[in-house]
Amino acid sequence: AQSVTQLGSHVSVSEGALVLLRCNYSSSVPPYLFWYVQYPNQGLQLLLKYTSAATLVKGINGFEAEFKKSETSFHLTKPSAHMSDAAEYFCAVTDSGGYQKVTFGTGTKLQVIP
Amino acid sequence: EAGVTQSPTHLIKTRGQQATLRCSPISGHTSVYWYQQALGLGLQFLLWYDEGEERNRGNFPPRFSGRQFPNYSSELNVNALELEDSALYLCASSWNVVGGNTIYFGEGSWLTVV
Numbered sequence: 001a002q003s004v005t006q007l008g009s010h011v012s013v014s015e016g017a018l019v020l021l022r023c024n025y026s027s028s029v030p031p032y033l034f035w036y037v038q039y040p041n042q043g044l045q046l047l048l049k050y051t052s053a054a055t056l057v058k059g060i061n062g063f064e065a066e067f068k069k070s071e072t073s074f075h076l077t078k079p080s081a082h083m084s085d086a087a088e089y090f091c092a093v094t095d096s097g098g099y100q101k102v103t104f105g106t107g108t109k110l111q112v113i114p
Numbered sequence: 115e116a117g118v119t120q121s122p123t124h125l126i127k128t129r130g131q132q133a134t135l136r137c138s139p140i141s142g143h144t145s146v147y148w149y150q151q152a153l154g155l156g157l158q159f160l161l162w163y164d165e166g167e168e169r170n171r172g173n174f175p176p177r178f179s180g181r182q183f184p185n186y187s188s189e190l191n192v193n194a195l196e197l198e199d200s201a202l203y204l205c206a207s208s209w210n211v212v213g214g215n216t217i218y219f220g221e222g223s224w225l226t227v228v
Binding site (some may be wrong): 034036042043044045046049090101102103104105106107 | 156157216
């Protein structure tokens with residue numbers, strides 16, 4: 001069985017500060033990992049995806065995430081927060097073994113303070 | 115290229131009625147997923163269809179059902195509506211699920227049960 005845990009349902013940062021959103025995964029086989037963003041009243045948009053090609057994955061809007069197998073983590077970071085980054089962020093996992101559904105974390109709402 | 119499209123955008127129903135939500139996947143995608151996003155409950159997996167067959171089902175009662183048509187579009191039916199069914203219903207699609215293909219989301223259908 002696969003699962004993801006997102007630590008912190010709400011995170012607040014000041015504009016210009018580092019954004020760090022935490023995600024830990026559990027998977028019995030090599031995972032594929034995703035970060036999605038959801039702006040208010042919208043669907044989910046893919047930020048980035050880990051496919052084992054590189055441990056540091058760069059996504060859209062200046063976000064990146066690093067896959068750390070030893071820590072079973074895939075934290076999302078951005079060096080400098082913008083007001084437009086305020087949204088809810090979801091980490092997700094699926095495995096490479098075949099017919100497995102995508103499992104989402106519970107989400108982290110990011111607030112950016114001016 | 116058109117993304118995942120869902121209809122209707124908003125739907126208001128009375129308790130006990132039936133609701134039908136529709137989803138058209140991205141061209142070429144054979145898998146369709148349905149998720150429920152109720153206030154404060156995160157993304158809950160509902161159903162997954164691939165090549166016309168139900169591949170997996172979340173922990174929802176049987177009054178939540180659906181189907182996938184030969185053109186890969188999908189329908190979600192919710193019978194005997196209850197107030198707690200009020201939520202954003204998100205549809206997503208992907209290519210064949212083997213190998214961790216990315217799933218892409220539509221903008222969702224808002225269902226309000228009164």
